[in-house]
Amino acid sequence: MPIKYNNSKKIFRLDAGSSTYIMQVRENGYLIHLYYGSYISDDDVSHLLANHVNAAFSPLPPSRESGLFSLDTQPQEYSCNGAGDFRISALSVKMPSGNTATELKYKSHRIYDGKAKLEGLPATYVNDDSKAQTLEIMMLDSLSGAEVVLAYSAFTAHNAIARSVKITNTSKDALRLQRAYSMTLDIPRSDFDLIHFHGKHVAERKFERKSLIHGIQSISSKRGSSSHNHNPFTILCDKTATETSGEAFGFSLVYSGNFAVDVEVDCFDYTRVIMGINPTDFEWLLESDQSFTTPEVVTVYSANGLGELSQTYHHLYRKNLCKGPWRDAMRPILVNNWEATYFGFDDDKLVRIAEDAANLGIEMLVMDDGWFGNRNDDNSSLGDWFVNESKLNGDLDSLVKRINALGLKFGIWYEPEMISPISKLYDAHPDWCLHVNGRDRSTGRQQLVLDMSRKDVRDYLFDTMSVVLSSTNIAYVKWDFNRNLSEVGSDLLPVERQQEVFHRYILGLYDLLERLTTAFPNILFEGCSGGGGRFDPAMLYYSPQIWTSDNTDAIERCFIQYGTSFVYPSSTMSAHVSASPNHQTGRVTSFETRGNVAMAGAFGYELDLNHLNDNEKALIKKQVNDYHKYYHIINFGDFYRLISPYENERYCAWEYVSEDKNEALFTFVSIRVVINHTYFVKLRGLDKDKIYIDTETGAEYHGDTLMNAGLRLNGWFGDGTSIAKYFKVKV
């Protein structure tokens, strides 16, 4: 089994896939980190511990072992504040005395098969207890009474460990958590590059890679959502690491709110990583006997570069994070009316789009924003989740029946967490939005944010949404979220709990999502936040696909989908063919390229099908057919980033290989024309001994030829042109 305890040496050893993680309880009770990396045979690697210490400036605890033991220099499993470790700390507990010096010592531990649920929080899971084992180490700060359980679940088949922390107040007095990160990892080297994914609305998850510097570097959000600006995911890797070589450590937080990943390189050139809830605007009052559970961090180790790191996350998140019947079922190819009509639609317009969709093989119509209240622009009605029957010229059921009669499923848009100041809901409950009494309420897109920490607000949303969702045959819900949180106060919480609102908001969101996905288990939920502003693992737990970006330009999408692919599988990235010139960039791109790029995700259309010519309609039929043919490769195969648009700038390429390695789909996109150029691309992940047929040309190649010598691409590739090639093993 993956977790072992060496009783005589008090060593814990976790073997997750082909990675090993080792820690040790020292004689003085401190829990020290010993190793994380490729599989090793020995448990006792305490010889690796550094002996550097500055006896004057690194405090020596009285309970130290013989010698110069300082918390400031030893690798910690969960770093605390104020007792001699001056590096960034994961935990800070304020005692009634006002002091925060916290020191954790080992108390006990337990090991069990499987993985427990995290109360109120989404997390990875296993359906079969043999697929993971969990270690819980109970630590105690004897002065404050804070009991801290460090949980580690090691997955048998993946180089992945899921970590979380539960803090319980065992004292009689109230404690205040000033920070409670989900993990610490100390690594005895600093020659790393840090990779992270930053961006903004319509330009999410841009790849950035920089060397670590001494001191603290931090990636974070304090917008109340994981955000367009920084994804809760970071990689530390060898400076020489490539897609196929080098060590890499991934850190992915299963959380949708304010997060931080802080990395510190200390004076001894050691690196500490902590990741969890952002301590800015966070404080949690822990009364006697109360507990606080942190969100989960999933760490992945790869000895073979960034490609393997990504594939580990893809496999794990596809099967052990996404859930429900849509996890494995074939998702419908949809047409969404947003870029087709914006707010300007009625029932007949939707039916006309659906008629064309049905003729072309598209499987679902999604009615986007504007079907409720009095909403004909973005000035009003959020919160009034009642069907606008005059706009739809009848009730929703009549419209859905017309769509279903064409053979299409029906999907609907919601933005549950929002309230428009011009709405019946706001007239009735002006106190239901987040607000700070005495301060103006800042709007974003003319809307305010509901106080999701309130149960009455969540009950209202559950009830009004349930009425609509059970009124007719709804197959899909797009869950949007179009602004970030400001004036974050809640009327129902006492003064001493106002700093809890950011996190309570997220817990409330998860509660509502849990209730709705349980009540409507067959509905496919798609996450969205002005595109990919909340593209995080926690939302994937409830919605197995997320609208990747409001930017539907195929060339821009090459960059956005490239960045997103570092941690999130293609099955989770919604990608649509939209009109040309593109509505966001004005760029003209061929229909083929728009299809080839959108096919690297949960595929669909976002344009007025009534305005297409015969050639475009024929191409849609082909694309629909192709997507069905390639579905299992794209959604269940292995993904390879072959050429990065960030490194190359002129073209990019990617590839999917089926699980049995008998099929491969290769896509190449020319971003900027290169005059008179011959392109070679090496494929990856094939069986070297098998013969692959290029199904378009009939040419045959051994797998090793395609991987080692590569493929020469024929043709002249102008701006925005592309090719997709499907290879099948010769039988």
Ligand code: DGJ
């Ligand atoms: C933002 C989303 O990302 C769009 O796809 C669309 O649903 C609009 N909101 C609707 O207001």
